[in-house]
Amino acid sequence: MSEFDLIRRSQEVICAPGARYRAQCVLGIGDDGAVLELPPERQVVVCTDTLVEGVHFPLDTGPAAVGHKALAVNLSDLAAMGAEPAWFFLALTLPAAAPAWLEPFAQGMARLASAASIWLAGGDVAAGPLNVCITALGLVDKGRALTRSGARPGDxxxxxxxxxxxxxxxxxxxxxxxxxxxxxxxxxxxxxxxxxxxxxxxxxxxxxxxxxxxxxxxxxxxxxxxxxxxxxxxxxxxxxxxxxxxxxxxxxxxxxxxxxxxxxxxxxxxxxxxxxxxxxxxxxxxxxxxxxxxxxxxxxxxxxxxxxxxxxxxxxxxxxxxxxxxxxxx
Amino acid sequence: MSEFDLIRRSQEVICAPGARYRAQCVLGIGDDGAVLELPPERQVVVCTDTLVEGVHFPLDTGPAAVGHKALAVNLSDLAAMGAEPAWFFLALTLPAAAPAWLEPFAQGMARLASAASIWLAGGDVAAGPLNVCITALGLVDKGRALTRSGARPGDxxxxxxxxxxxxxxxxxxxxxxxxxxxxxxxxxxxxxxxxxxxxxxxxxxxxxxxxxxxxxxxxxxxxxxxxxxxxxxxxxxxxxxxxxxxxxxxxxxxxxxxxxxxxxxxxxxxxxxxxxxxxxxxxxxxxxxxxxxxxxxxxxxxxxxxxxxxxxxxxxxxxxxxxxxxxxxx
Structure with a gap:
């Protein structure tokens, strides 16, 4: 399986059919970048989080769990900001293009993407030690994002x-x-x-x-x-x-x-x-x-x-x- | 140097003072996500590209070159889309928080960020084999992004x-x-x-x-x-x-x-x-x-x-x- 087959196959599995912001992804996977159309009067929340094998999950963790968790930790950051999930980007570094690992990995990620209604809009695949970096984009009404800085005495x-x-x-x-x-x-x-x-x-x-x-x-x-x-x-x-x-x-x-x-x-x-x-x-x-x-x-x-x-x-x-x-x- | 010191220090070095879209980064590094305000009538171009040690650059490559190149490959993707650089997110996996490596790495990245007028708006740092994942956001006027699909016979x-x-x-x-x-x-x-x-x-x-x-x-x-x-x-x-x-x-x-x-x-x-x-x-x-x-x-x-x-x-x-x-x- 080549790098290009691998990207295409992940796309087929992960692109959730019900995602709300699919239509606003004017240009998706397959070019130098994705082009996104943003609803007016909204702000974009961007979160990026990486999972490293042996650091964020034990070495023998099942691929479906790795796929799920890599997306979950980013969705959790969107949740903490009060943002509605819109699109995500997957940069995957892995030792070998093994379909037996990749297929359940993509399915684990796809199930959560579908439940959260977030659309895979782009990515990158490289050879190397297993590392799953996801950047997730969410939307909030202007000025309505939750932050860390508003706690007041008595709260x-x-x-x-x-x-x-x-x-x-x-x-x-x-x-x-x-x-x-x-x-x-x-x-x-x-x-x-x-x-x-x-x-x-x-x-x-x-x-x-x-x-x-x-x-x-x-x-x-x-x-x-x-x-x-x-x-x-x-x-x-x-x-x-x-x-x-x-x-x-x-x-x-x-x-x-x-x-x-x-x-x-x-x-x-x-x-x-x-x-x-x-x-x-x-x-x-x-x-x-x-x-x-x-x-x-x-x-x-x-x-x-x-x-x-x-x-x-x-x-x-x-x-x-x-x-x-x-x-x-x- | 802790993970948190490291993020703060990189931010000090990399955040380019001249970046055009600094003001539209309503909330930057230091929360669960960044909040960005997008100019109306524009579309967002998102590119993500990872550099892996030993794959994308030889093992003994200087840290300034690694910092430069990780950002350059993403800016190159924005260039290919005809997009104006706006913000980027750095997910850095590295074996140790060694200031002697990190400082020139951040400076190499900072010089290019400043030249390209792009603003570091967020990131993530983890321990593991060296891996630099950048997601860059650029802006284009609606429908004006360059793509791969428009070549016609005779061109x-x-x-x-x-x-x-x-x-x-x-x-x-x-x-x-x-x-x-x-x-x-x-x-x-x-x-x-x-x-x-x-x-x-x-x-x-x-x-x-x-x-x-x-x-x-x-x-x-x-x-x-x-x-x-x-x-x-x-x-x-x-x-x-x-x-x-x-x-x-x-x-x-x-x-x-x-x-x-x-x-x-x-x-x-x-x-x-x-x-x-x-x-x-x-x-x-x-x-x-x-x-x-x-x-x-x-x-x-x-x-x-x-x-x-x-x-x-x-x-x-x-x-x-x-x-x-x-x-x-x-």
Whole structure:
């Protein structure tokens, strides 16, 4: 299979028939670039994220999971911005053009592309160590994108879902054990919270996705907003698979695990009552876990009210796991 | 240096102060995505291209050249579409956050970004084998993008510059020899033909950049346009460094070498007279090397008029160099 056959074949599999912005892709795959026609009165949100074999997923991860996850992490960024998915570009570096790997990879990506109604508009294929780089474009009404910088003292901090399941599945795999199917799905087939992101426009004051771990990601909100936060560990919703773990171990996974692709957002305390309707509408659990403070830094409180010090803040590609202390203070 | 320091530092170095579309980057680096505001009545051209160490550049290539070339190959695609550079996104995978490598890499990229007036609007950094993936966004007036599909029988085929110098420099390096400075610059610091691309709007009927070699790239135009072509080898402009080579060796480099990032375009024969003014305006040599034919396939003619059969058509990442025969017929 040549480079050109490979691009054509991926295009056939991945181009989702139901994608909304197909018609606005004036010129798609097959030229030096794609030409896109943008709706007036909209802004474009662009996210780019790469998955590297052995770094973002274990070496023996199935190709369908790699295809799904590479797109999911980018859609999760669009969700965190409150953007509607429109088009994506796939730059794929892989050791060999093996159809037995490529076909399920493309199908894993195609299923999610179809569900998210996003259109593959271009790409690039090269030989080399496995690396999947996706750039996703989404649309928002002018000035309505969710950002990290709007959290204000008194705002509540909320999250979707139950953090830590993906990190727990990874820890089991690394220890040579087998996670159950639901845990493994949390790690390999994360679901981007697109509907929630769209619904949070006009409600959330700041939003981010939980890719690097709750402490690191909330730390980004605090840094961008020039604020601090207090979290109550007793409020952290606990995934079933974590229920049997000792608290410090469970909190470590929930606070620093990452790879969950749930959303963490802040909202005015006066509007907390809207969360119930929102969670029913999106079919997601939404939980208030703390509050934004005027004083910088992130304080954790154990269920007995005493301050709690986290072991590590989150994943850093070149620092490994970051050390003790609050990420907002770093 | 952490992942976050690294992103911040690259941003400081690479964000070109003169970039035209800086103000339309409503939200830049530092959130889950960038937010871009597009001028009305324009379309967006999106190109994505990856450089892999050992595949797109030799292992010991200097970091400034890697930074330059990764952006250049994408700008060259924008040039081939007749698009004005606006924003780019850098997804960088690298083995270690070594400032001694990263600083000149960022500077090499920054110099070209500044010259092309393109704004770094976002990115991603990960640990892994060196891989530089860039997605570049450009703008064109509605319906004015150059494509590969407009070549018509009777049109002339023209190229900018003198193909083969980059391939010759690479061949010397691979043979353990040292190319002279100008040859090496052709390989390591190719100049995207942005001004020419813009000037060709309304004149060229089809356009592509010479990244995979003249035969392969012209083959793409022929395939997209449903036409054939006849090229006269005697008209191929010969770079100084190739002048001493036997003709078959020289033609091989000129026809299948690639990596030149010059433009190959077609234009109505009646407008050939405009090429002189165009080459003066762009400071580039433009040469008519053949003609589009109604009959499919690519015919090469030696200077004595006899048909010439090329050894290989161009580079294919998974097929290696493609075999004999016309790429248009494949």
């Amino acid at each position: 509540l901090v909320a999250i979707s879902g139950r953090p830590g399941a993906a990190a727990h599945a990874l820890a089991l795999l690394q220890a040579g054990r087998v996670p159950d199917a639901r845990e493994l799905a949390a790690l390999e087939f994360p679901q981007p919270r697109l509907e929630l992101g769209l619904a949070l426009r006009g409600l959330a004051t700041a939003c981010i996705d939980l890719s690097d771990g709750l402490l690191a990601d909330l730390g980004h909100i605090l840094e961008a907003s020039g604020a601090g936060a207090e979290l109550e560990l007793g409020r952290l919703p606990c995934a079933e698979s974590l229920a049997g773990l000792p608290e410090p171990e469970r909190w470590r996974l929930q606070l620093a695990g990452g790879d969950d692709y749930e959303l963490c957002f802040t909202l005015p305390a006066a509007r907390a009552g809207e969360l119930d309707a929102l969670q029913r509408r999106c079919g997601l659990e939404l939980t208030v876990i703390g509050r934004i403070t005027a004083q910088a830094g992130l304080t954790l409180r154990a269920p007995d009210g005493s301050p709690y010090r986290a072991e590590r803040a989150g994943f850093d590609h070149f620092g490994g796991y970051r050390g003790e202390g609050s990420p907002a203070a770093s | 002339l085929v023209a190229i900018s510059g003198r193909p083969g110098a980059a391939a010759h420099a690479l061949a010397l390096l691979q043979a353990g020899r040292v190319p002279d400075a100008r040859e090496l610059a052709a390989l390591e610091f190719p100049q995207p033909r942005l001004e020419l691309g813009l000037a060709l709007r309304g004149l060229a009927t089809a356009c592509i950049d010479l990244s995979d070699g003249l035969l392969a790239d012209l083959g793409h135009i022929l395939e997209a346009s449903g036409a054939g072509a006849e090229l006269e080898l005697g008209r191929l402009p010969c770079a100084e460094s190739l002048a001493g080579l036997p003709e078959p060796e020289r033609w091989r480099l000129q026809l299948a070498g690639g990596d030149d990032y010059e433009l190959c375009f077609t234009l109505p024969a009646a407008r050939a007279g405009e090429l002189d003014a165009l080459q003066r305006r762009c400071g580039l040599e433009l040469t008519v090397i053949g003609r589009i034919t109604a009959q499919a396939g690519l015919t090469l003619r030696a200077p004595d008029g006899s048909p010439y059969r090329a050894e290989r058509a161009g580079f294919d990442h998974f097929g290696g160099y493609r075999g004999e025969g016309s790429p248009a017929a494949s």
